[in-house]
Amino acid sequence: MDQSADTTGAVQHAVQVSPPIAATGRPRIVFAVLFREQQPFVWRMLRYLGVPEASLDDVTQEVFVIAGRKLEADEDVEQPRAWLFGIARGVASNWRRAASRRQAREQAWSAAAELDTEPPSAERDLRRRQAAASVERFLQELGEPLATTFVLADIEGLTAPEVAEAIGVPLNTVYSRTRTARIRFNRFVESLGAEAP
DSSP states (O other), rough: OOOOOOOOHHHHHEEEEEEEEETTEEEEEHHHHHHHHHHHHHHHHHHHTTTTHHHHHHHHHHHHHHHHHHHTTTOOOOOOOHHHHHHHHHHHHHHHOOOOOOOOOOOOOHHHHHHOOOOOOHHHHHHHHHHHHHHHHHHHHHHHTTHHIIIIIIIIIOHHHHHHHHHHHHHHHHHHHHHHHHHHHHHHHHHHHHOOO
């Protein structure tokens, strides 16, 4: 699965200009466009939320089945990515409760690795794995709820209002958590430099 699709600007593309929803006057979300534009985002978020790679496709599909039903019921959707994150978080939580056994979470992915276009090399692959392990370690040390806020804001690029809607907290809380997470990330990066030979 190619997870390199850029979701920037996808919100604008996921909305059909007409017909508007009668009750709100807002444009109706087109499911096929929403799926095409936001599927990589949902896949990455489910991975972050602990769904193992072997189950990601099935769980991603479940998120969009639920989203499709909600759209058919004319649920009001102002910020599609935040809305989908809320659904994904619930589905991932249900999946974790239902699973009797599962593998430990995979090493974290690196946003830079998705953009990497250099030919494969053993050294670069090793650096990528080390970077992913470092990001995973940082997120584990950061803990909740800072880790989720950091991933949504600084890795996925959601705006502060989108993050606030996605995780259900006041906007000022998002700003505070983001600031704290960035300070800790900078300290973590400095500590890695100090550990380097």
